[in-house]
Amino acid sequence: MKLTRIVPAALLLVAAQLACTTAAASEIVLATWGGTWGKAIAEQAIAPFEKATGVTVRVISGVSLGNIQMIAAQRAAPKIDLVMATTSDAATAYGDGLLAPLDPKEIPSLAQLPESGVRRDRNGAAMFAGMWVYPYGIIYRTDKVKDAIKCWKDLWRPDLKNRVGVSSPKYMNSYFLLMANKLAGGSEADVAPGLEMVKKMGSNLVAVVDDSAGQQRMLGQGEVWAVPMVSSAAYKLIDEGVPAKFVIPCEGAPAGMDVVALVKNGPNPSDAKKFIDFYLRADTIANVTRELKITPVNRHAKLTPEHAKYTVSDEDFRRLVTFSEPAIAAGRAKWQDAWDREIAPMTRR
Known part of the structure; x- marks a missing residue:
């Protein structure tokens, strides 16, 4: 028992x-x-x-x-x-x-x-x-740029001749092209207005840089005075002592x-x-x-x-x-092809 x-x-x-x-x-x-x-x-x-x-x-x-x-x-x-x-x-x-x-x-x-x-x-x-x-705004050299950059349209100013770097559609979800396209009245379905807007930068556009390290280097060395950049990379550069300021432009910023x-x-x-x-x-x-x-x-x-x-x-x-992620995924390769034909030849590098 x-x-x-x-x-x-x-x-x-x-x-x-x-x-x-x-x-x-x-x-x-x-x-x-x-x-x-x-x-x-x-x-x-x-x-x-x-x-x-x-x-x-x-x-x-x-x-x-x-x-x-x-x-x-x-x-x-x-x-x-x-x-x-x-x-x-x-x-x-x-x-x-x-x-x-x-x-x-x-x-x-x-x-x-x-x-x-x-x-x-x-x-x-x-x-x-x-x-x-991580907003994709603009960082600029405060010791080089006399008048503060406050808006995306400022990148087209005459005083920035040969001093602007941008990124192509393959970087950061095509945000630079899409913001230029937004300024020009385009939409994700048609980025032709944006491509034309970028072309109007003319001699301001000195480089296309598709990575944060390259953007940081060029701004830090003064090769460019203004470049769109993600906030985390921009603040890292500022923390390292580069005299610069990061801004959310007046027209807004993609993130x-x-x-x-x-x-x-x-x-x-x-x-x-x-x-x-x-x-x-x-x-x-x-x-x-x-x-x-x-x-x-x-x-x-x-x-x-x-x-x-x-x-x-x-x-x-x-x-x-915000921009449509499905539209970006569907259009990015085509946008990059157009960029390589129409925009890349404008730059010195």
């Missing part, structure tokens, strides 16, 4: 241990960037989430497009729960059926994001959520945005949604973006005075311009 009482108790103990082991082994897999970006996410978001929930977050590091391609290769049996990517890569992935829509009832933090921070499909479902933005998305049919969607909600919270994203010196999409995030120096004000945030 004693044996019959002991055996169920032992079985119950084993079952309890197994249950605890299963709970402790709960894991989600996140595909995101490595380096400085991955370090900030790991220390300021993943570690606190693991401590608060007991859920382990396993990270796979890679560039945005590479991670999306990995998810595509796993379509039949996804092993990744979450991915962080650029909006253009995420939009393509969602259109290909690789991502699942986000339900605001399951992810309450979505309600804290501005309308521009939650990209939606044709039916109004949230495709993915913005983490941070790159990186997003977090839920992989369709991922292995642990419940905990993955918990992570998205935790990550997008004002306190969490404030800590991550402070480390990266970048602007959080969640405008409820409280910024330290030092962090605020590197971010977009509420007034400038409202002036950020």
Whole structure:
């Protein structure tokens, strides 16, 4: 009789241990960037989430497009729960059926994001959520340019002859061409007005530079006095002592945005949604973006005075311009071809 009482108790103990082991082994897999970006996410978001929930977050590091391609290769049996990517890569992935829509009832933090921070499909479902933005504005040398640059149209001023560098459609989502096109009254469906607008720069246009390092070098060495640049690269240059100023032009500025998305049919969607909600919270994203010196999409995030120096004000945030990611993806190769024929020969390099 004693044996019959002991055996169920032992079985119950084993079952309890197994249950605890299963709970402790709960894991989600996140595909995101490595380096400085991955370090900030790991220390300021993943570690606190693991401590608060007991859920382990396993990270796979890679560039945005590479991670999306990995998810595509796993379509039949996804092993990744979450991915962080650029909006253009995420939009393509969602259109290909690789991502699942986000339900605001399951992810309450979505309600804290501005309308521009939650990209939606044709039916109004949230495709993915913005983490941070990096405006593509203008940086100029304050020791070289007598009259402050305040607007995109200032790049066409006579006093900037042989002193302007720009980027082609293959860089930063074609933003420079699209802004020139916007000034000229064009649309994503027809960028011919923008190409003509760029041609009117004439001798002002000295270089086409399609990477931040090249832009920083040319501005730092005084080869160009003004160049459109993403905010994070611009502030890095200023921090290094280059006498320069970064501005959101009067006509507004496009902004790159990186997003977090839920992989369709991922292995642990419940905990993955918990992570998205935790990550997008004002306190969490404030800590991550402070480390990266970048602007959080969640405008409820409280910024330290030092962090605020590197971010977009509420007034400038409202002036950020968005363009259609599907239109950019569809047109960029054709726009680049036209640029190579019509614009590239204008420059000295």
